[in-house]
Each structure stands twice: as structure tokens, then as C-alpha cells.
Amino acid sequence: MLRNIGAFVAGVVTLGLIVMTLQQISAALHPLPAGLDPLDPNNAEAFAAHLEGMPTTAWLVAMLSEVIGAMSGALVAGFIGRSAARPLSAGIVGLAVVGSLVNWTSFTHPIWFIVGQLVLYPAALVAAWGILAKRPPAEAEGR
Numbered sequence: 001m002l003r004n005i006g007a008f009v010a011g012v013v014t015l016g017l018i019v020m021t022l023q024q025i026s027a028a029l030h031p032l033p034a035g036l037d038p039l040d041p042n043n044a045e046a047f048a049a050h051l052e053g054m055p056t057t058a059w060l061v062a063m064l065s066e067v068i069g070a071m072s073g074a075l076v077a078g079f080i081g082r083s084a085a086r087p088l089s090a091g092i093v094g095l096a097v098v099g100s101l102v103n104w105t106s107f108t109h110p111i112w113f114i115v116g117q118l119v120l121y122p123a124a125l126v127a128a129w130g131i132l133a134k135r136p137p138a139e140a141e142g143r
Helices: 002-029 041-052 056-106 111-133
Strands: none
Touching: 002 056, 056 111
16 A cells, blocks of 8 residues: 555656656747746736747647656556556546646647647556556566
8 A cells, every 4th residue: 555655656756847847848948028927817918928929849848748747657656556557557647637627727728739638648548558567567576
């Protein structure tokens, strides 16, 4: 049980670190104007205008950061959790989807961004399960 909790925490940390790192790349591609605080309701129009002008590459990096982070976190949780690899990895990807839902409703996203994530999240989970299925069982590892 403690191993599974640790596996889930490690997966969440991996997810967060990868998303944060890759989001920094997206922010570097299209930085916020000086003084624009996207969390300040008084800046809503300026933030919306900034998003309108974001290049596709910045959106693409942002979209893929969340999917890559989800798959990486799922793999970490699955490798650590071994016997509970599938539910742990599904939980990590599910958490990423919830984060994306919050993100999508917080500010405007291009429709291709949302559709892309809706397609890529299940693909990332299936890919993670495929990778996790190829590892030897815990008993064969001598653990």
C-alpha cells in the first residue's frame, strides 16, 4: 500500500515537473507582456488578446507538455507500483485530464488544442500500458 502511495506521488511529481519545464519553453516562445498578470481579473482583456496572438508553436508546446507529462508520470507510477501499474498510471493520466479541464475552462483555447488533448491523453495511456506490460513481473526481478 505504501509503495503504491509513493508511486502515485512520484508520478504526480514527474507530471508536474515535466509540464512546468515544457511550459517554460512555451512561455519563452511567446512571453507575457511586461506587467501583465494573467490571474488579475482586471487584466482579462489584455490576457485574452495575448492568447489570441500566441503562435501555433507556443500552443503546440503547451498542449504536448501536458500529454508528455501525463505519460511520463504514468510510467514512473507504473514502474514503481508494479502490481498496480495500470490503475496507478490511469490515475496519473486522469489527474492530468482534470487539470486540462480546469485549464480549458479558465481561459480560451483553440479548439484543435482541446481536441488534440482529448485524442492524445488516451493514446498516451495506452502507450504507457504497452511499455509497462513489456517489463518483467516483480517476481522475476527478485523483489
